[in-house]
Amino acid sequence: MSGILNAISRASNLISASLAPVDTDGGSLKAPPGILARGISEIEGLVRSGSAVGPSDLPALLDAIQNLNGPGIDDRLFLLEKLLVLMSRMPADSAINQKMQAFFIDTLYKDLPHPPSAYLAPAPLISPDPHPKRAYNYRSTNGDNYSQAIPLLGRAGMPYSRTVPSASCVPPSSLPDPGLVFDLLLSRPAGKFKPHPGGLSSLFFGMANLVIHSIFDTNRTDWNINDTSSYIDLSPLYGNGVSKMKAPPEALRRFDGTGRLHEDVFGDARLLFMPPTTAVLLVLLCRNHNYIAEKILSINENGTYLNPPPHDETARRAQDDEIFERTRLVNSGFFARVVLYDYVGGILGMTRDGSAFRLNLDQQIRRSDHEIAPLGEGNQISAEFNLLYRWHASTSAPDKEWIDDTFKTILQGKPYNQVTVEDFTTAAGKFMRPNDPDPKKWEFGGLKRDPVTLRFDDAALAKILKDATEAPAHAFGARQTPEALRVVEIMTILQGRSWAVCTLNEFRSFFGLKPYANFKEWNPNPEIYNAAQALYGHIDRLELHVGLQAEEAKGAMPGAGLCPSYTVSRAILADAVVLCRADPYLSSEFTPYNCTAWGYQDCAMNPNDGSFGGALTKLMLRHLPGQYKTADAYVHFPFLVPNEVRRTMELRKDPMVHKYDWKRPVAQTTVPAGTGIKTLNLITLPAQNDRITKLIGKGKINRALVNQQLLAYLSQPKTDDIFAEITKKLIDENSVLRPGFSSKQVDIVQTVINMVPVYFVANYILGLPLKTTANPHGVYRPEELYAMFANAADYILYDQDAPDQWCMCDNATGCADMMRKEISANLDRLAYGVWSITGLVDTVADMWASKTNQSDTFLSTLLSAGKKTGMTVPDISASLFAVVIPSVPQFSAVVTQLLDFWLSKDQTSKKTDLAQMAAAGPGMNPQIAAYAKQAIKSIPALTPTDASAINGSMAVANPLNSIEGLMSEKIFDKTAPVVLRSIFSLRNVRRAPGQSGFLPMFTQTVLDQPQTFFINNESGLSPWPTRLMIQYDA
Structure with a gap:
């Protein structure tokens, strides 16, 4: 039967191709598939993935119709997930799909005010940094001038915005003790581990840590101030001129006319004192910067660069600045692709479910009234999202062990339930200081630099990533945070109270979600909801951070991969849309003109690359030559535990399961010439x-x-x-x-x-x-x-x-x-x-x-x-x-x-x-x-x-x-x-x-x-x- 169907499909395609016009007048050369062939293909796809909607989805649709402009949508009916699955299973070129995407993205963007309507404190009286006029647009060091209307919007050193002004009249004195809150609602029982239900790996949260540290760096003396910019500008790699924990950008650059950074450097010292996965990712991004800079210089699209660079110091510096700035745009864009394709693909469960569908967040959208949806107008991160992104519950077993060892050292073995905020800030202040101010000498995770090249060993870097890929992350939910982080969670609760942030129900109402009527609705586990009721008395008094972390978590399902609490799941989608669309250098200014044509296309993702459009795969294969093979599941699905990916592929009978090597990659003892690099070497x-x-x-x-x-x-x-x-x-x-x-x-x-x-x-x-x-x-x-x-x-x-x-x-x-x-x-x-x-x-x-x-x-x-x-x-x-x-x-x-x-x-x-x-x-x-x-x-x-x-x-x-x-x-x-x-x-x-x-x-x-x-x-x-x-x- 399959032979006959294949023959019919082939004949259908041949006839369709023969009917296509000879002259396409400069249009696409590819003929559409034949009607029969497309029908056969769609039937096969439907058998593999299942239908997009069905009768079980009616309650969610009816709830949305009834409550969209009323008390709020019941997010436990999974309307958001069902819409995402529907779009992912519709033909990508469908006009309905494109209109749905545009409406969906525009709606999520409008979830947050632009510009913010409130701030934690008045903005300091500072002027934007000098932004020399050049023949191209580029990112400023501290995030100035991203918004033409408000040049300081999102700049490093500005106050956090306030997303939801609170009307809660609960006095601070009536709020429960933060330590008690942690013990009753957040603390993970000793010796217990609950693997992440969506199969996410520890490496996923290493990337989450990098995203979080890109947009959050709370000032140590004034908690109202964010010492980093509100943009995914890779400031942990490039540094800035505000944060005391970041190296000045000048310390990272070579200034030799090539636009390159020094070998394996990054600019955020905070990451030296965390599990090493995030620092390894930064090292790869540093290598990627230098790779891009070398290509931009070699290709020399406009014929304006000299190679070797000019001897004149002024001319050499001008060339170095241009190549550096263009390269930073490309590398930041590449990082954003990792975030949108790998990271958000993991959040939505698309990668796990074998779908290359991603929301096209930077697209131009013209609304039904012919008005153009905003793009590139700037962003200011808020205090509420600072609390939302505290994902300590997801800490894997190896990372928990690392944290335990580190905390025992810096706290001198003091029991975690006896560590005070003062104990921790004093100890951390001494510990979290680089041994040397020169980032070329920074080391982490027990790794040592080569004394000649100053590079880290590829195999050692790859081992950290492979270990993190096969280590399951922990599940979200109440009582899932490691005990060692007790004092950190106490500081977080105190920080939220000092900011007077809104309650959980106020936050839900702001996003159009149905407020919880009682603690049982919030978390149906009796141990949790009874404890919360004893602590807070009424659901409307439940603090935002505690409410987000101890709320019932989602299970794994199509359209849901992160499986956090329900409220977090809704809010992070809006934030992801804003981080991309509001940043001009990821949207309106991310163009071949600014990035060079080669740089722009290097950031393009291919949905048929074996990773369903993953960008991290490209980064790892390119900069860790010989450590992975192109068929390794570990490199195609680094954010998922390989055994879980294999299991889900086998369950849905995905024929691609046999194309991957599921064993842990073994580094080649000798790396063949050109491995990882495109050469003109004929292979043997x-x-x-x-x-x-x-x-x-x-x-x-x-x-x-x-x-x-x-x-x-x-x-x-x-x-x-x-x-x-x-x-x-x-x-x-x-x-x-x-x-x-x-x-x-x-x-x-x-x-x-x-x-x-x-x-x-x-x-x-x-x-x-x-x-x-x-x-x-x-x-x-x-x-x-x-x-x-x-x-x-x-x-x-x-x-x-x-x-x-x-x-x-x-x-x-x-x-x-x-x-x-x-x-x-x-x-x-x-x-x-x-x-x-x-x-x-x-x-x-x-x-x-x-x-x-x-x-x-x-x-x-x-x-x-x-x-x-x-x-x-x-x-x-x-x-x-x-x-x-x-x-x-x-x-x-x-x-x-x-x-x-x-x-x-x-x-x-x-x-x-x-x-x-x-x-x-x-x-x-x-x-x-x-x-x-x-x-x-x-x-x-x-x-x-x-x-x-x-x-x-x-x-x-x-x-x-x-x-x-x-x-x-x-x-x-x-x-x-x-x-x-x-x-x-x-x-x-x-x-x-x-x-x-x-x-x-x-x-x-x-x-x-x-x-x-x-x-x-x-x-x-x-x-x-x-x-x-x-x-x-x-």
Whole structure:
């Protein structure tokens, strides 16, 4: 049955693709899936994930209708969760889904006042810090000038805002003793541990700690003042000029013209005295800053940087400032992606449930009245949220042990129930001081810096993260806070009272939630609600912090992953929306203009990356090379306990469960060259074979047979005519007459050189129905095929940036599956005729797609030769894929760079010779081939180092030697000169004016070797050239 459904789905897609227009007028090239194919896919998805809504959801909807503008919504009916699940299971491109998201986000944003309506104290009389005018926008050190209307809004050193003005008249003298409150409502029983019901790991709360310390730093002498900014600006990494616990930013920077920080530094000393997980995350973000800065300098998009940096001190400082500020924007944006995709994905349970859905919080929203929803208008964090984010109950068993050991040391073994606030503040004041003011010398968690590089050991950092990933966090709820934190909780309660914050019910009413009528509604556990009633007397007197922490906690369910108390669950969503939308540098100012195009795209998340769009995976793979493999569950789901993820995937019968390695990652004893870094190193032939096997499975791959048949077929005289005809036609179709000039211009790479081998291979080798003006009902656009072939070749041949390997493998697998089906269908037709289910369906689809059979000659010969050696049709199709597909982009890349080389100013004489050869006709092809062999020695991008070292030395590989398909020497010598001759036969061929006349590329040093990378149309790095505009006389 599945075979028939697959055949029908394939036919449906082919017909849909054939009906798509030939010319997309610059729009998307991708054809929509066929109606039947989409229906089959949606049914399969529904079976896996279940329906989004059902009859059980009616009570929540009715309650919302009745109480939205009344006493408040009953959050125990889970309306919020049901809406999130509904949006997550609707098609992402659904207009209804997009409208629901916009309404949902706008509503959450409006939960909090902008600007705040009240503060804990008057703002101090200070002026915003100087913000020198530059040709780009950037974050200020202390958070000034984020709001154009209120420059001091959210600045470090300003008072907390007050979200809910309280009308409670409870006198402080009638409130219970904080120590008694802790003992009765908050204290975790000794020896007991309750794992987090949503499967969250200790590492999740290490990240939560980083978020919390980014926006909260209460002044030690004046609790009304927040000494950090109200923005997710990575101030724990970059420091600020206000907090006494933060290093000054100048101590972290190198000021060498590269915009980099010193090795493995961060600016918030508070994190030295906490479990080490958070500090490790900061070290990775420091490394990420330097990685980004190096890329921005190397790519040099606007051509304004000098590398090496200028000797003049003023010019060097100006360059350093610009690269640093742009890099900070990108790195802060990357951190925000970790927060929104990994962290919020954990809060909502989306990652656990296998959904890549995330709220698009920074989107532009136009309301139904045509008014634009606010974006980037600034934020001021409030005292209420300071109390809300005290998540000590979640402390894991290893972190509790760390806290116990540390507190016993600093408190000299004094029993926790005897430690006073004065005891703790005195001891902590002595303990929480770095041994050295220089952050380059800071150490934590028992780790030591390398005395030469000043870096921490990768394996030691990774061990901390792996330990935190497999350690379950503790559940939220009453009586779940470790006893050691008793004095900290007492200080929190006293702090809330000094701020006169609202009660729990006032807070709930503010957010449109139904106030609790009694303590039993708040927490149905008799031990808890009776104790609370004895302490407070009436539910309306219940303090905010205590009420939030001891309220009944949610269980795990779709749409709920954090499982805190009900009120916390509602409020943190509003805060997450505000933190993103109100920060201009995460919304309106987070643009390619400010971040650079490369930096902007580096922050983009891919929902198909194996992590459901996780950004932390990218950070860990990039900066801890060799410590994780790309299939490790520990790196894809670091915020969840791996065994819990596996269990939930198996319960929902998720087929992806088998793609992960669920064991604890073991560090490689020797890290291969380039691991974690994208290089232009060809991987070894055995490694290439391993990757091909991963794509197409184990079978009888006979490369020699395919190469032999391919050479015999292409040795025919008609091959020259075919290549010449394809090249000339593509040049004619894509050339544009320049008005006012007697010249034409054409993107010779994107529309010609990259397409020539695609046309030839599709029509004459593989038998793919191309969609062209000559065949408007074809299926495959040449541009789409080139992109698929390039993805496959990149994965098979080269080192990849480690975070990209999962996607590259998936893309290559998709290409391999599609090509093998097409090739096998053609081979089956030639071998058995149409009298089979798949053959009949394929024939009908092929007739609809106006498919020609120009490839039959080659495929018939290959089929016959393969059968003589005992190969099956799948074996032959796999062998053909392995040999031909990777060679297509290679062929185009070499031809492109030969052309680019000969268009250089210092190659004028060679260009003249080539033009004369081209005019002389096909007889000069051998001479052009000889020119090409000589030129290759002078083109750096055509001499990648072979990753297989011979006797310990890196051998330089000639791209035309020992390479298959179109790149085998005899085939390349025969076909490439035809393409080049067609180009140089154009009259006065030359570069187009401006940057478009040059290949977008840059050279940087990787592993002590200079390597050239090309920049693709999405500003990503690629081994394949993408565009080069030339002109010629009409």
